[in-house]
Amino acid sequence: MFVGTKLKVVKAVLLATILFISSIGAHAVPVPPVPQRLVNDFAGILSSKEIHSLEQRLVAYDDTTSTQIAVVIVPDLEGMDAAQYATEIGEEWGVGSGESNNGVVVLVKPKNDNGSGEVFIAVGYGLEGAIPDARVKRIINNVMIPRFVENDYYGAIAGACEALIKLADGEEFEQYGNSGSGEVRFYLTIVITILILILLAKLSRKGGGGTSGNGPGGNTRHRPRMPYTHYGWGGNSGSRGGFGGFGGGSFGGGGAGGKW
């Protein structure tokens, strides 16, 4: 058991190092800032007042419904497709709760020296029914792009968030809840492990042989967390509205995007 976990940790650290090294040259989505917040302006486009009010609105919505809408503004997509970039942020950051996968990522890349403006709204698995792609496309075309063109970034993003909230309200999520079967299996494993250990202990006392079993490592998919060393420039301090942190939501590529 312990050998397994140790190996896993070593593996994770190695992977994280490799990812970090490769992230210097190649593309990688930014890591979530510490402390985590819902509005992340890495491009320095919004004023701190705007960030504050948007953050408050989104945190309040998260508190009442557990649905998390994360706004991420980056100066550059680093050669990645906007859809891929937004989905990866959602997946890596874990936007939305792990049980309901009710997260949304609003990714904005402003029009700047790095090229035309791009926007993509990625929708977590759990919200795909409430927020279909075609509706997202409509929000982007009708609410966001006209305002982006007029350089009203805040208006575009805030308007989109309100529209998304309206759609997401169609779906109810349980705040927290666990299925029983997983728990039963967990306890069963513990009981069996103890029984085997007792058996082994008895045997080794009698025979003097037998080291403890070389338990295999678990097989839970281990997403390496990248080290917290993102270029945090332009980061206006977010509000202290008490965002509880991302919940491990998962994304399947749903959503829609646009350019201007």
Add this chain to the structure above:
Amino acid sequence: MKKGIIILIAAIVVIGIWFMGGYNSMVSSEEKVEAAWSQVENVYQRRMDLIPNLVATVKGYAEHESETFENVINARSKATQVTVSPENLSPEELSQFNKAQGEISSALGRLMMITENYPDLKANQNFSELQAQLEGTENRITTERMKFNECAKEYNTLIRKFPRSIIASVFGFERKGYFEAQEGAQNAPVVEF
């Protein structure tokens, strides 16, 4: 003499536990690959379901492009004949599946290209929704393929590492295939001066 027997039994028990643990972790890893596969199939099916509607809508505006429509429909019917058994997912099966779906991708790509020539079609609300759905489906395909590859890689590493590979060969765990990048799927970075 007696001590020897006990050591032997203990060794058997330890090896047995090791086998059991190895076997179980392979089973659950394989299960994860299968779950990821069913997601992949779902998103591809989603695209298949979109095609008739999409073709019908485009046809209403662009009757002359019958060849393009036929290509899409043929590629679709060909792809429906390629089935992959989730227990197998061998590299050969997967590359066949990938090829068939790739043909749909390129036929659809051509279909979407010709729509650029029909402004009336582009203004059609129904079409723009279908387009958004198709784009979303393609994004989902990319994501689920990537997730599948991750699971398959984890599984393949698990069964191929010594000494666990012994267990794998005893119980017949076989290597799973990956999705190779499709032609044109990976956009080359545009160099601007």
